[in-house]
Amino acid sequence: MTESPAAPLPPPEARRRLREAASLTQDQLAARMGVTPGTVRAWESGRTTPRGRRREAYAKLLNTLATEEAVRSPQSAPAAEPQPEPVPASVPVVVAVGAESADGPLLTAEPPDGPPRPLPERAALTPAQAFDALYEFGAPALVRQVYLLTGRRELARESVERAFQLAWERWPEVARDPDPVGWVRAAAYEYALSPWQRFRPRHRHPEPPPADAGAHALLNVLLTLPxxxxxxxxxHDGVGLGLPETAAETEASTPAAAGRLLHARAAVAALLPELADPSALHRRMTELASAERLRAAAPPTVRVNSERRARFWTRAAIAFTAALIGTTALAMRTTPTHYVPPVAPGSTVHGVPPRVAPGALSDAELDLRRKLRSELQDGPQRLVPSAG
Structure with missing residues (x-):
C-alpha cells in the first residue's frame, strides 16, 4: 500500500512535541506502534518516514494526541501553532535537524556528569555558530562511541576532532545533510578504524584498561570482534539505529548487516553469557562509555585547526605545483632543439697492435738499445749499409 495523501504527517518537530505533551516516552510510543525505539527516533528526527499502514497508524495516533492536547489546553492546539521563520539559505537548519537526530543514550545533548544544555533554537545563525552548536551537541557522545570501537581514549578524541575538522572544511555539504551528526559519526568511525592506525608509534602499546572488571571484560570482548x-x-545495539540505517552507514546490504550483528552478538554471548540479551548489552555498553572521563576540545579550537590544516595543504599544493612548473621549464630550456647523432663506436684496425701502457724492456730490447747508443748517431756512415 502506498502512502495515502488523506493521512498527512506533521513536521518532525511537531511529532516529538505531541509525544512529550502526552507524557509518552519513545519506548512507550514504540510499543504502541509495534516498532523499535530507534525507529521512533528516526521518525521524530526526520531521517525516515513511515509508509503504508504504519504511516496511517502513526498519523492516527498523532491526531489522537493532538486532540487530547487541544482538550487539555485549547490555546495550544497544533493548528494555531506559529510556524518558525525560515532560516536563510546561507545557514541551513543544521542545528534543528542535528539535535533531533540524537541516537539514544550514547548520543545525548548533555555530558554524562553535567546538567542538560539547551539547544539553540532555529534562527539565522552564522556558519561558525551553527558548527559550534553541532559540535557541542554531538562531540561528547561521539567520543564515547569511538572509545567503544577502539578502546583508546586519545584515539577517540583525535578521531572525533578530525571528523569535525573535515566537516568544517565541507560545511555547506554537511549543513544541508539530513543527519549532520551521522555524517560526522561516519567520518570519525572511518578514521578510528583505519588499518593505518596500527603503524603509529603512539598506538602500538595498549592504554590502561577501565577500573571496573566488568567494563574491562566487555571492552576486551568488543576489541576481539572484527x-x-x-x-x-x-x-545498532549501542547507538540505537535501525537495521536499514546501520546497513546504510556501514555501506553494506541489510542482510549483510544483519549477519554481522548476529555474529557479533553470538561472540559476545559466548564470552559473557549475561549479555546475551540485547537490552542488557545496550545497558552495559552505555555504562562503559559513560564511565570514562572523555573530553573533546573546544569548538573554536577545532575550527582553527581545520583552517590551519587547510592552509597547510593548500600551500603544499601550491609549492608542489610551482616546483613542477620550474622543473618543466628547466627541462624545456636545456633540452636540445635538433637531432644530434651519437658518436659512432670505435672499431679495431687490423695489423696495428693495440696501444698498451709502457712497461719494462726485455733483454733483447735492452741489447738493442745499448747497441744503438754505442754506434755513431750521425755522419755518412749511417747511410752506408754494413756487411754482416
Missing part, C-alpha cells in the same frame, strides 16, 4: 562486526554492533 572491525565491521564491532561497528555494526555499536551502531
Amino acid at each position: 572491525p565491521p562486526h564491532r561497528r555494526t554492533l555499536v551502531l
